[in-house]
Amino acid sequence: MDTVDFKEFLNEKNFCFTAQRLAVLNVVAKEENKHLSATEIYEALQEEHQGIGIATVYKTLRMLEQEGLLSKIELLDKTAHYEINDGAIHGHLICSKCGKIIEIRGSRARRSLELLQGDSNFAIQQGSVNLYGICEDCLRLQAYPV
Ligand SMILES: [Zn+2]
Ligand SMILES: [Zn+2]
Structure with a gap:
């Protein structure tokens, strides 16, 4: 803007x-x-x-x-x-160890949301889905501590 x-x-x-x-x-x-x-x-x-x-x-x-x-x-x-809120519905995978935020956009986000909507006939207009877990790097550190 x-x-x-x-x-x-x-x-x-x-x-x-x-x-x-x-x-x-x-x-x-x-x-x-x-x-x-x-x-x-x-x-x-x-x-x-x-x-x-x-x-x-x-x-x-x-x-x-x-x-x-x-x-x-x-x-x-x-x-x-x-x-920035660009209005696009998207998701985040958030690492609860290091705080890394991985963005999920585009067809991957759309497909997941379609699955979540199921047969509810609900028209999603905006929003985001945040899922918390452990990222690849932190998982590797857990398995092989330095
Ligand atoms: Zn992490
Ligand atoms: Zn984002």
Whole structure:
């Protein structure tokens, strides 16, 4: 979303445009920043020399999530991770040991959801499915501890 669209979006929702809000959104929008936690987003902003406090980061993330621009993924330890909400129904495999988040999208996500829907005649519009477990790397570490 570019600055003009973001300004309009905030306007419609009765929020003021601030450079800080835009900076938070832009950091989350970067592909390499997918699924970062609030603290990691804060650290990424510091690296970009954006003068922004952690409380503002938390508040902004909450607002952007409530307004539907971001979606939140909660790990088992309750830390929240964020991604841009592109409206696509998708799933996450979340490692409860190292916190890695593997994204499931496209036909794989669609096929799984069709199976879950079964014959309920329910038209899913949005949402995500989060499954918790242990990732390949952590499984290997368990089997062969260093
Ligand atoms: Zn893991
Ligand atoms: Zn995701």
